Amino acid sequence: MLADGEVVGDGSWNLTIYVTDLNERRTMVVKGDMHIGGVMLKLTESFEYKKDWSDHALWWPTRNKWLSRPKHTLDQYGVHADAALHFTPMHKPLRIQLPDLRYIHCKIDFSIDTFSAVVQLCKSLGIRHPEELSLCYPLEPSHLKQNYQNLKEAKRIKSSQPPDTNTFIAATRGSSNSLDRSNGPCPATPPPPRSLSATPVASQQNGTLRRYGDTALPSKYSTQSDGSSDGGYCSTPPRAASLDALDSLGNLSLADSPMEPDSQSRESLLTPKSLMERARMNVGWLDSSLSIMEQYVREADTLQLRFKFYSFFDLTARAQDATRLNQLYQQARWQILNQEVQCTEEEMLLFAALQLQIELQTLAGGSAEAEGAGDTSTGPDDDIDAALSELQAQLEGAPAPRPDITQVPELTGYLKYLRPKRFTLKAYKRGWVSCRDGVLRIHSSREAAARGEPPSYAVELRGAEVTPDAHPATGRYSIKLEIPTEDAMHEMWLKCENEEQFAAWVAACRLGARGRSLADAAFAAEAGAVRALLALQRPQPAAALPLHQLPHLHHLQPDNYLAPRFLKKLKGKFTQRVLESHANVKELPLLEAKLQYIKTWQNLRDYGQTMFVVRFMGHKRDEIISIANNRIMRLDPNTGDHIKTWRFSTMKAWNVNWEIKHMMVQFEEGNIIFSVQSADCKVVHEFIGGYIFLSMRSKDANQTLDEELFHKLTGGWT
Structure with a gap:
């Protein structure tokens, strides 16, 4: 006799599987040594409705995992008679917000790890180097008010339609709540995007360390044996459907974006008001080793695609990289406008000028597609030409060879320096400062250094934090150094007399902080980049275009170009100031302007943190x-x-x-x-x-x- 949940004499038992496409439950007789592939085959053979079921797999809601290995048995997965499995598609619709704040509807493989899903998505979108991006949950303002270690259950959306089994509540990884919801039919249209709420977590008490799972460094970093385990998700073999994840993006260009996002997208942006709030914005990143489904993201939910790692490979103004450049520019733009990173007034005006130039080029038809229309070849010859051009630029920018190659290069000059001390007011002192082999030495005079007298102050720059503080409009050029010691960082300021001196010392300090000397060929390039950035920040009133020559932008709205903290100060004179800064970049083509915006963003103090x-x-x-x-x-x-x-x-x-x-x-x-x-x-x-x-x-x-x-x-x- 067979009874639900009872084992019969031959070791077989009844397994209940809910088929989401048919909206019905099926009960089949199985044995513990039956393979997952055999279970799915037996299940599909029982269907009267014949179709291609290759994109379907078994999902175990109460365990929150896919049964993705066809050769594994039910016993190996721990499936028993009380398990309620779902036979459901692996590719499911998802709403993705791109870095330029636009939303797209696409189908994503919910059964593979998030890293692989992002790789497939970026391939469909035409974004190179997908390893730099990831998916994250959209956050709410309440998430910035206190610490959350996980985003807990999402609010239910009130709907007159019965809930769909595929449309689960969003919750965080590690929740023990069962996901075996009611089995209503799939809605005809996707529900609106869901917002995630969270539950604050109590502060953990420091305890005794017990067992650690070591992750050892590979190759040159490694000093220990590898102790990492299989953190990746073992997926099913890729199918043809996974190579075409998007549904309706045939006519959507991601190389250009609307000048202004819609109101819903703009309102979804969060503006952190403190470092604590900025730190709390990183709670939403998905785990790259788990599938999207395992992280309680469900069909028709909303996720954000963002550049996660600030280590961008091979950024060039080439047409084939136009989509990546545009999306990266858009992410940088909204970070600056929302004050996620701080900048000076001159830098803010330069960002506004570059944004204006990008918009003018876009409106004038200087889109990435138009730029690449005249040169459709992207074969090996183009790569060779690009490599030769890059090598030529490096050779031209390299310092001239010295007659004596054994001479150790040294940078010297009179600078003002300051070593702030708590509870005391100290003024800048003038001294003879030299930098050699990554060590900064200060003497009272040039003659004292020539006589070989010991320096009054000497510090090693390796590991230091270098923060340039330049204000070309007022002629103030300072460098903030935070020197590492055993227990803390000691602060020191250098004040330069002009741009040329400032560029050289910034380059020297940066190389010293990375453990490199002035003999490095990058010194000239580093100093040249600083000079070029300062030149762009220098306003040119005589060269500024009159407003009537900008037919597409009769009214420049400061809110669209300035971070909130600059609005009050620059609002009355914004148009003239931004046009003066625009004179420095008005000749840049579209992709070059976007690349310059990104490079300027990369030079900010808070960039990449x-x-x-x-x-x-x-x-x-x-x-x-x-x-x-x-x-x-x-x-x-x-x-x-x-x-x-x-x-x-x-x-x-x-x-x-x-x-x-x-x-x-x-x-x-x-x-x-x-x-x-x-x-x-x-x-x-x-x-x-x-x-x-x-x-x-x-x-x-x-x-x-x-x-x-x-x-x-x-x-x-x-």
């Missing part, structure tokens, strides 16, 4: 760490000053104790241990591993994306 609220072991208050492409920084939550910097070049391994959610990062100078308060610790783990992965890319044009290595570095022990 992904922040998190953490609590270091042994401390009782929340602090902020920032992860960049080559270092981890400990920041003051109130001022943003650097308390301590750890370079990836001195890192041995980064580990996670998954039981108590603590991270330990091992450096040559010691270990740091902390718990993450504003996100899951897996997010921080993934940022570190991701940057290590990106640093290992080569300039080989035929290089393939090593997804296995990415998961090895970012997956951890989950």
